[in-house]
Amino acid sequence: MLFRFFWGMWTKEPQWEKDRRWKLQVSNTLYLFLDESGDLGFGPKASRFFALTSVAMYRPFQGGAALDDLRYDLLEKGVALEQFHCANDNRHVRSQVFEVIAENLGNWQIDTCVIEKRKTHPSLHQHSSFYTAMFAAFLNSVSWPDMVRDAHEVIIITDALPVRGKRNAVQKALQGVMAHTMPNTIKYNLLHHRSSSHYGLQIADYCGWAVFRKFEYGDPEAHNKLRHAVNSETLIP
DSSP states (O other): OOOOOEEEOOOOOOHHHHHHHTTTOOOSEEEEEEEEESOSOOSTTSOSEEEEEEEEEOSSOTTHHHHHHHHHHHHHTTOOOSSOOTTTSOHHHHHHHHHHHHHHGGGOEEEEEEEEGGGSOGGGOSHHHHHHHHHHHHHHHSOHHHHHTTOSEEEEEESSOOOOSOHHHHHHHHHHHHHHHSOTTSEEEEEEOOGGGOHHHHHHHHHHHHHHHHHHHOOOHHHHHHGGGEEEEEEEO
């Protein structure tokens, strides 16, 4: 195996809490908004860690209206943002976005898969190969029977693929990974959209940033704010 898995799982929440989490759903389609943290490089200036983090939610998407209000509040104060992006947002904006996220964590589920890149097999150092392998690792780290429950369909939406060139080949490879990993009892779809098109992707970006800060810099402050909504956190040794 190219990857060996170590399961670092948070304590499971009670079933009644999961039931409460999904009680407002109006659709049987489960959405997973997936974003990456860290870079795909392996040089001396590359990030030490790389993470894929998803935020799972049903419609209606809780938190979107609050983020919309926040964006316009900021606009009226002279801070014009087309979207929220944690690494680029200043600390005041970041703090307010995390407040909105913290208020809505009960409606979402967070799963993340992290690797220390120096332990990656050299055959995966090409960007497209590494991203595809990490995507497979992420899908294998999720407990799908627990995740999907009563869902009739799963739609995974990622930010625009971070790989340069060969996008069609990577998309085909990712679809192949899903075909071998996803439960065969459920419909699924994989889409790649700009993060500005979904607040779900911007929320996943913020959650992924918090995970990345914990591993890359030993800074758990933001991660601690999300902790009770983290369903799984898998570190690949």
